[in-house]
Amino acid sequence: MSKETAGSKDTEGQGSASALIEAKIKALDDWRGETLARVRALIKQADPEVVEELKWRGVPVWSHAGIICTGxxxxxxxxxxxxxxxxxxxxxxxxxxxxxGNTRRAIDIHEGDRIDETALKALIRAAVALNLS
Structure with a gap:
């Protein structure tokens, strides 16, 4: 059984998921790209071992022992x-x-919303801990 390493997974032979997420952020070229980039940075700060993937027709997914969240x-x-x-x-x-929902919960971030970075990182860490339990 192989252990998946931190970083990004190759997605359908199209390059690393991290590079594809970066391209998606740049293509947005508005507040949504800036917000997704900020969220991504906070996820990586909260969990340096996070694995980036793309699923479901290009949706960024962050995982650690299971899916943490999507963007x-x-x-x-x-x-x-x-x-x-x-x-x-x-x-x-x-x-x-x-x-x-019985399982999922979401955070909708709208243009101009302030992200509570401390609370978001705590939520990400709690999601990782739940996945590891």
Whole structure:
């Protein structure tokens, strides 16, 4: 059994997922690209061992012993969907979308929203801990 190393996975032979995520951020060329880049940086700060992947037609996915979260971009929001969000404590109230789901929870970030970096990194660390438990 091989152990996956930190970093990025090759996606369908098209280059590293990290490079493809970088290209996606640059292609957005607006507040959504800046926001996705900031979220990505915070995820890497919170978990230096995170693995970047692209799934579901180019959606950035961050994993560590399972999916932590995705980073979807829409016209009016950047959505961070936490795969096991319903099982995470959210004392800062970051989750503001997909609140009725049995498993997932999401954070919709809109243009001009301020990201509570400390709370987001704590949530990411909690997601990793849950995956490792």
């Amino acid at each position: 979807e971009t829409y016209k009016n929001a950047v959505k961070m969907t936490f795969a096991k969000g319903a099982s995470l404590e959210d004392p800062s109230g970051l989750f503001n979308a997909s609140l009725d």
